[in-house]
Structure formats: C-alpha cells, structure tokens
Amino acid sequence: MAAPQLTLWEAVVALAVRVPFARAHVERVLGATLRATGRGGNELFYLYESTPVPLAGGVVIANVDLRIAREGSHPGFMVLDIGGSCVSLADVRRQYGTLRLTGYPRGRSFHETTSHTSQRSWGTLSFGFAERNPDCLSSIAFDPAKAPPP
Template sequence: MNPQATAMTLWQAVEALAAQLPFSTQKVGRTLSTTLSDTHAEGGDVFRFFEGTPVRLGDGTELARIDLRIKREGPHPGFLVLELGGRCVPMAEVRQHYANLEITGVPRGRSLDEATTHTATLGWGRLSFGFTERNPDCLAHVAFDPS
C-alpha cells in the first residue's frame, strides 16, 4: 500500500499534533492526512485502539504506523505513538528541536526492538523519542503522553 503524502515535516507534524490536545480520531486524521480505524484490539476494555494508514511526510520521513488510544469512559487526552520509517532521523536532529531530554527507558537485552527512550517534559505532558537496539542511530518512534 502506498502511503498518503503530506507536505508537513516530522517536526511540523509533532507540533501540530501537540497543539490539538485532547486527541480525537478526526483531529489526528485531519492533521496527518490519514484515516484512523478502530482495530477492535483484544483487551480494549479501558481504551479504544485506532490505527492510521501510513503517511509520507514532506521531509522524507514516513509514519509507518499511527497508533492512537482513547479511553472509553471519562476524560482522558488520549495517547499517540508514531512509528517511523523512510529517512533516518538522528538524535542530533531530535535535540535541535527538543534540547532538554532525559532518558526514561533503556533496553533490557530481550529484543532488538527494545528502545532507549528520551523524553521531553512539556507544558501539555511528555513527548518521548525511542531509538531501538536494531537501529540505534535512527529514531524509531515518537510517543505523545498528555497529562
């Protein structure tokens, strides 16, 4: 399946998504030029899981998987993970946009898909950048965890 294309860069997409909290399938879909569908995932008693079609950004980054979780009941801003592909986004580029990062997760040696996670604490919550053991020099995912 060919990804949808949008002229936004990764960093414009991150800023645009953070600016629209709380998340909804409509807002995330419109921002990223994708359609989010309910995955009807097992164990979805508390959260509904939505997945978007892949999106190719203007800077060559691909949002290979878009994973949105919204609480079924009660107020909650949602949780969003963007899994990246396409071009390599190195840590130096992440630090150009978010200089104050703390390491909040480290691989435990169980899988090459485990990540070292660097997190920025922002006014709206936590924005995390994961670099997997499989490809530690390139950003693998961005997670939005609003508080």
C-alpha cells in the same frame, strides 16, 4: 496541485496542539484515515491505527497508534512509528533541546528502545531509538496524562 507535505516537526507540533486527542483532529493533521484495530480496543480505550503517512524529507509515519478513553477524562495516548529517512538523536535535540533519558534496552529484544523524553506544557513527548537501528528515530510517544502540575 497537492498540498505540501508536513515535516516531522510540523506534524508533532500540530498533533500536540489539541489535547485531549481526537480521532478527527489526528486524521485532519496527517491527511490519513484511522481505523479501529482488529481488536477494537479494550474496556478502557478505543484503539486506532493508520496506513503509512509520507512526510517531507523522506520521513514516513509507518503507523499511528491512537488510544482514546472510552469514558472519563483521560486525554488519550498516541505513538507514531517512524520510518523512511533517518532522524538522528542530534536532529531531535536540535528541535527539543535537552532530553531526559527515560528508558533503555534490557537486552531482551532488538525491538527494545532507548527513550529520550521532553517535558512539554501539555505532557511528555518521548523519542524512541530501537536496538535494531539505534542511530535512527523509531517512535514518538505523546503522553498528555503526564502533564506537569499547574
């Protein structure tokens, strides 16, 4: 019997629990294999991506973009591209309360996003709503490097 699928919110919490990010932890949480991108990264980061990951309620993580530092103490960075069933801004606010508007489209592309950010103890969690479908969540960015000072 297959294990029940995580909800989007369960996945977000489980991924954020372990900072700095590690490829193996992300793979375990999502039940997905991350592969090095064709670019193999750059001088600062290893870059990994995934195939789609189905979640409960018809939500899909269309891709995981994970960046892990080659050297030093940078905690990494991760973006989940979201698809499938629509997750609204109201849904995000029900989970994370008040959000700060941190980015908005400048009229250059339908891929630009409006970003709403929640400060967490480990860093920031930003929720992107793309111009091509502004009512539905299109991405979630985890940025542990923006942790509040102790």
